Amino acid sequence: MPSLIKVSHLSKQYQNEEVVTPVLHDLSFTIEAGEFVSIMGPSGSGKSTLMHILGFLDHATDGQYMFEDTDVSLLSDDQLAAMRSHKAGFVFQQFNLLPKTSVLQNVMLPLMYVPMSEDERIAKAKQAVEVVGLSHRLDYRSNQLSGGEKQRVAIARALVNDPTIIFADEPTGNLDSKSGAQIMKTLYELNLEQKHTIILVTHETYTAEHAKRILRIRDGVIVADEQVAAERRQAAVAGELK
Amino acid sequence: MELHETFKLVSSNLRANPLRSFLTMLGLIIGIGSVVLIVSLGAGAQALIVAQVNSLGSNLVGVLPGASDDKGPPASVFGIQVKTLVNDDVKALLADSRTSHLTAVSGYAQGKAKMVYANQELEGGSFMGVEASYPQIEKITLTGGRFFSPEEDSGLARVAVIGSDVSQELWGGDDPLGKTFKIKRESFRVIGVLQPRGRVGFSNLDKYVLIPLSTAQKILLGWRHLSLIRGRVDEAANIGETIQGMKEVLRDQHNIDTAAEDDFSVRNAADAVELLKTITDAFRFFLAAIAAISLLVGGIGIMNIMLVAVTERYREIGLRKAVGATRRNIQNQFLIETLVITGLGSIIGIAGGAVVSALVTVIARALEYNWEFIVSLPSIFLAVGVGLAIGLAFGFYPARRAAQLDPIVALRYE
Numbered sequence: 001m002p003s004l005i006k007v008s009h010l011s012k013q014y015q016n017e018e019v020v021t022p023v024l025h026d027l028s029f030t031i032e033a034g035e036f037v038s039i040m041g042p043s044g045s046g047k048s049t050l051m052h053i054l055g056f057l058d059h060a061t062d063g064q065y066m067f068e069d070t071d072v073s074l075l076s077d078d079q080l081a082a083m084r085s086h087k088a089g090f091v092f093q094q095f096n097l098l099p100k101t102s103v104l105q106n107v108m109l110p111l112m113y114v115p116m117s118e119d120e121r122i123a124k125a126k127q128a129v130e131v132v133g134l135s136h137r138l139d140y141r142s143n144q145l146s147g148g149e150k151q152r153v154a155i156a157r158a159l160v161n162d163p164t165i166i167f168a169d170e171p172t173g174n175l176d177s178k179s180g181a182q183i184m185k186t187l188y189e190l191n192l193e194q195k196h197t198i199i200l201v202t203h204e205t206y207t208a209e210h211a212k213r214i215l216r217i218r219d220g221v222i223v224a225d226e227q228v229a230a231e232r233r234q235a236a237v238a239g240e241l242k
Numbered sequence: 243m244e245l246h247e248t249f250k251l252v253s254s255n256l257r258a259n260p261l262r263s264f265l266t267m268l269g270l271i272i273g274i275g276s277v278v279l280i281v282s283l284g285a286g287a288q289a290l291i292v293a294q295v296n297s298l299g300s301n302l303v304g305v306l307p308g309a310s311d312d313k314g315p316p317a318s319v320f321g322i323q324v325k326t327l328v329n330d331d332v333k334a335l336l337a338d339s340r341t342s343h344l345t346a347v348s349g350y351a352q353g354k355a356k357m358v359y360a361n362q363e364l365e366g367g368s369f370m371g372v373e374a375s376y377p378q379i380e381k382i383t384l385t386g387g388r389f390f391s392p393e394e395d396s397g398l399a400r401v402a403v404i405g406s407d408v409s410q411e412l413w414g415g416d417d418p419l420g421k422t423f424k425i426k427r428e429s430f431r432v433i434g435v436l437q438p439r440g441r442v443g444f445s446n447l448d449k450y451v452l453i454p455l456s457t458a459q460k461i462l463l464g465w466r467h468l469s470l471i472r473g474r475v476d477e478a479a480n481i482g483e484t485i486q487g488m489k490e491v492l493r494d495q496h497n498i499d500t501a502a503e504d505d506f507s508v509r510n511a512a513d514a515v516e517l518l519k520t521i522t523d524a525f526r527f528f529l530a531a532i533a534a535i536s537l538l539v540g541g542i543g544i545m546n547i548m549l550v551a552v553t554e555r556y557r558e559i560g561l562r563k564a565v566g567a568t569r570r571n572i573q574n575q576f577l578i579e580t581l582v583i584t585g586l587g588s589i590i591g592i593a594g595g596a597v598v599s600a601l602v603t604v605i606a607r608a609l610e611y612n613w614e615f616i617v618s619l620p621s622i623f624l625a626v627g628v629g630l631a632i633g634l635a636f637g638f639y640p641a642r643r644a645a646q647l648d649p650i651v652a653l654r655y656e
Contacts (some may be wrong), residue, residue: 057564057649078568085566096561096653100258110565112247157565 002069004165004197005031005054010063012049012220023049025220026063031199033164036191038200038208041217048169050217051201055090055167056083068164085113089158093170095150097142097157103129104138107156114161128156131194132186148179155186165197166190172207181239184210188237209236245574252579266547267587269540270632274591274625275598276533278617282599284526285616286606291522293612294440295515301478302379303344303485303510305331305471305492325467326496326505329455332373332471334495340487343480346378347473351458351465357451359412359423367408369425369451371458379474387419387434395454398461403434407448425451426462440612481510537628540587545636548580552644559644560652573645580637581630588629592622 012024023046031037041047052058053065056072065072067087075083089110097106107125129135132152142150151171158166168187172180188210190196202208209228216224256263307324332349335341351371357364374392376382390401402425409418418432430453439447459465475484485508492506493499552559559572596617606613 052650055564078570081563081566081568081571084564090564092653094557094653096557096564098558098561109562112251113562113566113568113571115244161566 002066003030004033004035004068006064006066007054008064008066010053010060010065012046012053012058012061023220024053024060027220027222028063029215029222029225031197033197034191034195035213036188036198036200036211038202038211038214039217040202040205040208040214042203045217046220047201047203047217051167051169051199054199055088056080081113085110086161087164089161089163089166091151091154091158091166091168091171093173095142095147095154095174097150097153099143101142102138103134103140103142103145103153106142106153107160109157110161124160125156128160129153131159131190132156146179147175148182151175151179151183152186155183155190159190159196163196165199168198168200170202171200172202172204180207185237206236209233245578248574248578249582251575252582255579256582262547263583266544267583267590269543270537270584270587270629271540271591271594273533273537273540274588274629275595276536277530277628278592278595278621278625279598280529280533281526281621282595282615282617283602284522284529285618286599286603286614288519288522288526289614289616290606290611291518292515295511295518301475301481301511303473303475303481303488303508305473305488306507306509307467307470307505309504309507324505325465327468327471328466329459329468331468331492331495334491335471335473335488338487338491340490341473341484342487343476343484344473344488345476346375347471348373348375348379349455349468350470350472351455351463351467352469353458353463355426355462357408357412357423357425359418359421362412364408364411364449367449367451368445369402369453369458369462371453371455371463373455376452379472382439383437384434385437386417387432389434389452390454395456398457399454400428400430400457400461401433401454402430403436403452404432405436405448405450405452406438407446408451409435425453428461440610475510478512481512485510534628537632541584541632541636544580544583544632545640548576548637548640549643551579552576552640555644556647556652556655559647560649560655563647563649564653569645572647573641576641576644577634577637580641581633584629584633584637585626588626591629592625 007030008028010024010027011022013020013022015021027050039047039050049058053060056067056075060073063073067083070083072080072083098109104122104125107128108121111121111124126135126138129138132155134149134152134156137145137149137153142153145153151174154171155166158168166187171183171187175183184207187198187200191198198211200208200211208214209232211228212233213227214224215222216226305327307327327349329349332347335344335347349372352368353371354366354368357367357369374390374395377389384403385406387403389403390399393399394401402423404412404418412418412423413421418435420432422429422431424430430451436448436452453462473484473488475481488508489501489504492508493504496505498504562572599617600615603613603615
């Protein structure tokens with residue numbers, strides 16, 4: 001069985017008026033289904049760019065990115081949109097909920113681009129909201145929620161399409177430590193109990209150690225690829241490191 | 243995303259900001275509204291003018307003294323007295339075989355004079371001397387009494403058939419039949435009262451008093467000539483032939499050899515109607531074209547707002563793309579938003595234009611003009627078509643810009 005993600009010699013550079021800025025340099029790694037991987041590094045290290053490429057939001061300049069059996073670099077714009085629709089779910093630092101729109105409507109958004117009946121959409125969205133424990137907030141508008149609740153709605157939105165993989169880009173960056181810990185616990189449980197593959201981008205060691213494995217990036221190069229010791233992981237989930 | 247779901251999304255977006263949605267459409271509403279209004283008012287005004295001219299009778303042929311050419315009417319129209327038409331001309335027209343299609347002909351002699359009954363004076367009254375055949379030429383109905391006879395005409399009888407306004411002003415609600423009143427100090431007896439006929443151009447037919455032609459010429463005016471001659475042709479198809487015949491008869495009467503020397507002009511009502519239609523059509527289209535410029539301005543306004551809306555919603559666009567929306571999904575969303583705005587704007591504009599036109603109709607009728615309310619279906623289709631075309635033309639660019647946004651750039655946009 002092939003790896004879920006197989007990246008070989010992947011490079012990315014931005015070109016802006018003759019000036020070429022290299023961001024990622026010759027990265028190679030694999031991620032298996034069911035893994036929980038943190039991509040860690042200081043700001044400007046290229047970790048977000050890597051996540052965007054892995055999440056079908058951006059193209060690599062060089063190298064190969066195989067997702068399941070698909071060479072992602074060969075996909076057209078519409079095919080990338082289909083990959084985002086069916087394979088990936090995103091959780092952003094800024095939540096990115098639609099303003100003045102109900103929790104249910106926000107969670108239903110990814111389903112609007114998939115052919116299915118309205119009843120089916122509502123049923124799936126309610127189920128996803130239940131997973132993150134916000135069923136009592138279904139009809140609230142997104143601006144009536146606390147930060148932690150907003151991010152849980154975003155997680156429900158990422159889950160609603162039954163994605164193969166969930167991408168979380170600094171999901172605790174805009175939250176207080178208590179809400180942040182709850183969000184991380186939710187992600188941890190999604191991986192442990194529901195076997196979702198999760199890729200987490202963060203610059204905090206504490207957050208990163210909720211994962212089984214950490215890819216450390218600095219200046220566009222992987223400097224370390226390490227497993228998280230079981231006891232440190234337990235401590236992170238229990239919140240003892242904070 | 244299915245089309246009907248896009249519509250749902252768009253309508254909830256528009257409802258979320260009703261004032262702004264309305265202001266976005268306002269330019270288009272005004273543009274479409276003024277096109278519909280102008281076309282409608284133009285049609286109403288045209289119908290009114292044509293109806294007034296037709297009320298004289300479309301098989302009517304008139305002879306005015308003095309020459310006319312293609313450039314303008316004869317001098318007599320401007321009140322200059324030309325004495326070339328005389329009573330013998332009428333007799334000749336009736337007798338000649340070249341004008342056998344004329345069923346009735348009458349000479350007219352017109353003048354203004356003070357009219358008095360008891361202590362009442364009528365200002366701006368006119369008398370018109372006509373022959374007994376007048377009721378066979380012009381469309382009149384008597385509310386009471388009778389018209390005068392050929393014997394009364396030749397016998398210089400002092401009898402009068404009065405217009406409805408004359409009756410109202412001199413007698414109020416009383417019955418004027420049989421009453422004697424004065425025109426230029428001569429006594430006349432009322433023998434008939436006319437039903438209201440309305441206005442033709444600037445003259446109010448209801449302020450006329452009809453008296454026998456001989457009486458008017460010999461007693462009131464001291465003339466031997468006529469103001470005009472009118473005749474009725476048996477069928478519309480014979481009008482052209484009859485006009486030609488009348489010209490020849492009158493040339494013989496006046497000893498004229500060529501058309502260039504004509505001292506009279508022959509006209510018929512159908513020609514006048516055609517001419518009026520041509521002129522009023524030109525005005526209508528000219529005004530509608532000016533109003534159409536405001537449609538262009540409205541369209542540019544919509545494009546402007548849509549570009550702002552795209553910029554405002556960068557993050558929403560980025561998010562939609564991140565959760566699976568294709569370029570086409572995004573493009574359709576914004577294009578349909580523009581189309582809904584222009585479609586709604588067109589409908590409101592048409593309704594607004596029609597309502598104002600209806601108000602004008604009500605006011606015109608209150609002022610006793612026989613005004614028709616006309617909003618034609620083609621003008622509505624045209625307005626909607628133009629509105630939607632503007633939506634497509636001016637909505638396409640903003641929609642395309644939204645569709646081509648890079649999701650990452652859009653998501654990071656502050």
